[in-house]
Amino acid sequence: MCLGVPGKVIEIEKNxxxxxxxxxxxxxxxxxxxxxxxxxxxxxxxxxxxxxVDEKEAEETLDLLKKMAEAV
Amino acid sequence: xxxxxxxxxxxxxxxxxxxxxxxxxxxxFLNPILEPLDDSAKITNxxxxxxxxxxxxxxxxxxxxxxxxxxLAVCGTVNDLSMIGAAPAYLSLSLxxxxxxxxxxxxxxxxxxxxxxxxxxxxxxxxxxxxxxxxAADQLFINTSGIGWIRPGINLSxxxxxxxxxxxxxxxxxxxxxxxxxxxxxxKFQGELKSDCAPLNDLVxxxxxxxxxxxxxxxxxxxxxxxxxxEIAWMSNVGIVIEEEEIPVQESVRGISELLGLDPLYLAxxxxxxxxxxxNEEVHLLDVMRNxxxxxxxxxxxxxxxxxxxxxxxxxxxxxxxxxxxxTGGQYPRIC
Amino acid sequence: MKFIDEFRDKExxxxxxxxxxxxxxxxxxxxxxxxxxxxxxxxxxxxxxxxEYIKLISGPGCPVCVTPNGDIDLAIALSRQEEVIITTFGDxxxxxxxxxxxxxxxxxxxxIRIIYSSLEALKIAKxxxxxxxxxxxxxxxxxxxxIAVAILRAKEEKLHNLFFLNSQKRVPxxxxxxxxxxxxxxxxxxxxxxxxxxxxxxxxxxxxxxxGRPAVITGFEPLDILQGIWMLIxxxxxxxxxxxIQYRRVVHEEGNPVALKKIDEVFxxxxxxxxxxxxxxxxxxxxxxxxxxxxxxxxEVEVEPPQxxxxxxxxxxxxxxxxxxxxLLFKKVCHPExxxxxxxxxxxxxxxxxxxxx
Numbered sequence: 001m002c003l004g005v006p007g008k009v010i011e012i013e014k015n016x017x018x019x020x021x022x023x024x025x026x027x028x029x030x031x032x033x034x035x036x037x038x039x040x041x042x043x044x045x046x047x048x049x050x051x052x053v054d055e056k057e058a059e060e061t062l063d064l065l066k067k068m069a070e071a072v
Numbered sequence: 073x074x075x076x077x078x079x080x081x082x083x084x085x086x087x088x089x090x091x092x093x094x095x096x097x098x099x100x101f102l103n104p105i106l107e108p109l110d111d112s113a114k115i116t117n118x119x120x121x122x123x124x125x126x127x128x129x130x131x132x133x134x135x136x137x138x139x140x141x142x143x144l145a146v147c148g149t150v151n152d153l154s155m156i157g158a159a160p161a162y163l164s165l166s167l168x169x170x171x172x173x174x175x176x177x178x179x180x181x182x183x184x185x186x187x188x189x190x191x192x193x194x195x196x197x198x199x200x201x202x203x204x205x206x207x208a209a210d211q212l213f214i215n216t217s218g219i220g221w222i223r224p225g226i227n228l229s230x231x232x233x234x235x236x237x238x239x240x241x242x243x244x245x246x247x248x249x250x251x252x253x254x255x256x257x258x259x260k261f262q263g264e265l266k267s268d269c270a271p272l273n274d275l276v277x278x279x280x281x282x283x284x285x286x287x288x289x290x291x292x293x294x295x296x297x298x299x300x301x302x303e304i305a306w307m308s309n310v311g312i313v314i315e316e317e318e319i320p321v322q323e324s325v326r327g328i329s330e331l332l333g334l335d336p337l338y339l340a341x342x343x344x345x346x347x348x349x350x351x352n353e354e355v356h357l358l359d360v361m362r363n364x365x366x367x368x369x370x371x372x373x374x375x376x377x378x379x380x381x382x383x384x385x386x387x388x389x390x391x392x393x394x395x396x397x398x399x400t401g402g403q404y405p406r407i408c
Numbered sequence: 409m410k411f412i413d414e415f416r417d418k419e420x421x422x423x424x425x426x427x428x429x430x431x432x433x434x435x436x437x438x439x440x441x442x443x444x445x446x447x448x449x450x451x452x453x454x455x456x457x458x459x460e461y462i463k464l465i466s467g468p469g470c471p472v473c474v475t476p477n478g479d480i481d482l483a484i485a486l487s488r489q490e491e492v493i494i495t496t497f498g499d500x501x502x503x504x505x506x507x508x509x510x511x512x513x514x515x516x517x518x519x520i521r522i523i524y525s526s527l528e529a530l531k532i533a534k535x536x537x538x539x540x541x542x543x544x545x546x547x548x549x550x551x552x553x554x555i556a557v558a559i560l561r562a563k564e565e566k567l568h569n570l571f572f573l574n575s576q577k578r579v580p581x582x583x584x585x586x587x588x589x590x591x592x593x594x595x596x597x598x599x600x601x602x603x604x605x606x607x608x609x610x611x612x613x614x615x616x617x618x619x620g621r622p623a624v625i626t627g628f629e630p631l632d633i634l635q636g637i638w639m640l641i642x643x644x645x646x647x648x649x650x651x652x653i654q655y656r657r658v659v660h661e662e663g664n665p666v667a668l669k670k671i672d673e674v675f676x677x678x679x680x681x682x683x684x685x686x687x688x689x690x691x692x693x694x695x696x697x698x699x700x701x702x703x704x705x706x707x708e709v710e711v712e713p714p715q716x717x718x719x720x721x722x723x724x725x726x727x728x729x730x731x732x733x734x735x736l737l738f739k740k741v742c743h744p745e746x747x748x749x750x751x752x753x754x755x756x757x758x759x760x761x762x763x764x765x766x
């Protein structure tokens with residue numbers, strides 16, 4: 001469990017964000033993830049943002065994986 | 073006409089039925105075969121083998137981005153004829169209308185049918201209209217049957233695939249089903265997501281001219297690409313392998329699919345085809361397809377194999393593989 | 409799509425497999441707990457590209473699969489009441505209860521609606537004040553906060569016609585039960601990435617500290633899963649046992665405190681009934697006093713005692729003790745078009761996955 005997809009925050013109005021996933025726009029509740037700004041990415045599950053996507057961590061993970069790939 | 077809504081009397085065969093035909097249908101569909109308005113159409117220029125098909129259309133909502141139930145009804149039947157190698161010629165058009173349906177909407181749908189029939193070069197030569205009580209039908213159901221002449225020297229069938237053959241797909245998967253779903257559910261997009269609903273007979277004609285030895289063509293409608301390929305694998309008793317990397321899917325369709333937990337390989341398409349051709353013909357065929365507006369995003373997606381007969385195997389993006397089954401019982405959006 | 413496509417890179421995947429092959433020297437059995445991992449592993453064909461001596465077994469992390477028959481029967485009985493609208497996530501539609509399923513009931517004309525979010529149940533309740541709207545609250549800790557939000561809003565807005573059939577489960581207690589039962593050999597755990605987004609790392613510490621097994625909180629893209637497996641193998645080879653995070657871009661040690669607070673406002677821990685595993689202490693939730701009026705189990709409904717097919721092996725399959733191939737019903741009677749047990753219905757179900765391979 002469970003399906004969660006990263007999407008980009010395009011607009012925010014009170015506790016609802018317009019989030020974009022591959023061009024598909026959804027209204028997502030920010031009740032569980034209130035501290036979010038436009039341009040940031042959030043993890044979406046059943047119409048809610050459940051966590052911010054930490055772009056720095058994502059980059060670091062990918063860098064590590066790429067280095068591992070080169071070393072092999 | 074004074075009425076704004078369809079009444080039961082419009083389906084009764086009396087004056088209102090007559091008016092409906094004269095004022096709404098005839099002006100859009102007039103052609104020499106239809107004109108006598110006899111009980112049956114007479115088709116006298118008969119030579120060779122004919123293909124004959126029928127389909128009913130019950131899509132909800134009846135209007136969606138990129139089309140409507142009328143356009144779908146013509147394209148569906150034109151495409152079924154094309155897939156067997158026939159040049160579609162004549163269609164019947166049968167309407168079952170719910171009492172209270174708006175005239176304006178009916179006119180729009182008839183006009184849509186006219187436009188796409190003209191585009192496809194087919195004529196509506198016979199028809200029927202019934203009206204049922206409110207609640208007995210969901211707005212409008214359409215049935216179209218069609219005939220066309222099978223091009224001489226062409227033999228297309230799901231039983232023809234042979235090991236070594238190549239498989240081509242004419243473009244992006246899932247546009248139609250996602251366009252209808254978005255309309256129904258009120259989904260929004262940056263940019264447009266439209267149904268791919270289109271008549272494929274012109275594209276098919278060009279493909280057959282370039283490569284008369286094409287073994288089989290199918291349009292992956294309900295059940296999607298995966299179901300269609302399974303049907304062929306069964307009918308021809310062969311294995312099929314396809315490459316996930318090569319399968320085109322638009323970003324927006326990918327976006328909704330990821331979010332709702334749907335698989336594009338099982339989504340319905342109404343303006344796409346797969347073609348199976350002998351080895352060494354696929355590059356030329358791809359070129360012909362890409363030169364046509366309905367084949368711009370065509371790809372070679374796989375091949376027919378000796379092993380794993382009756383099975384369809386997908387080579388995944390990361391080099392693994394999985395078995396692609398037919399669609400069982402419909403896809404529901406999931407949260408898990 | 410950002411944060412998705414980069415984690416599906418073929419070359420990096422191949423190099424990770426290579427590393428896994430070089431690093432591992434033992435024959436090991438890893439349990440992937442979460443149903444979404446089962447699906448991802450199947451979708452990308454990961455089992456087939458791992459070395460043979462690394463076995464992945466599916467755990468009970470499919471909330472559809474572990475929903476007791478009785479809960480489905482209750483949902484069906486409720487749907488047969490004129491004034492009830494059932495709202496549910498799509499996953500539950502085809503799960504067989506004792507004698508029927510929601511899909512079959514819908515075909516009979518019952519008002520059963522598929523929704524994508526708990527907030528839609530709220531919306532439907534507002535639009536139909538004359539009806540009783542029941543939401544099937546099924547899921548793990550990823551979904552529980554979203555259900556809590558819906559409940560809190562319903563209370564705030566004084567909505568009196570929204571009810572919840574609470575069948576939520578908590579993952580860590582189920583892992584305790586699995587480890588205590590010792591019926592299945594588990595050398596390491598691939599822990600659920602999204603559940604962990606909410607609960608963080610603390611609830612899993614017992615896996616390493618008390619049972620000496622490594623555990624890695626893993627994401628769902630193929631590179632996440634392969635990296636998670638590699639991290640587990642590394643621990644095993646180095647004779648370590650710790651709870652590590654692979655899915656760093658969304659999982660933090662403290663989880664999501666806002667979400668945890670919402671759960672805490674509405675629910676308290678309770679025993680949970682898991683199909684196949686039975687009653688597990690603390691593995692479910694019950695409503696706190698102020699929200700008990702929304703519990704649909706207060707309704708007067710006649711439900712027949714649940715029945716399960718005597719030959720159905722779902723229970724043991726869910727624990728990783730038996731394989732679907734050992735079930736007498738598998739393929740002969742039980743298949744996706746006629747599922748006898750939930751393991752065949754759910755796309756995450758082990759039996760469904762096996763059906764595709766064999």
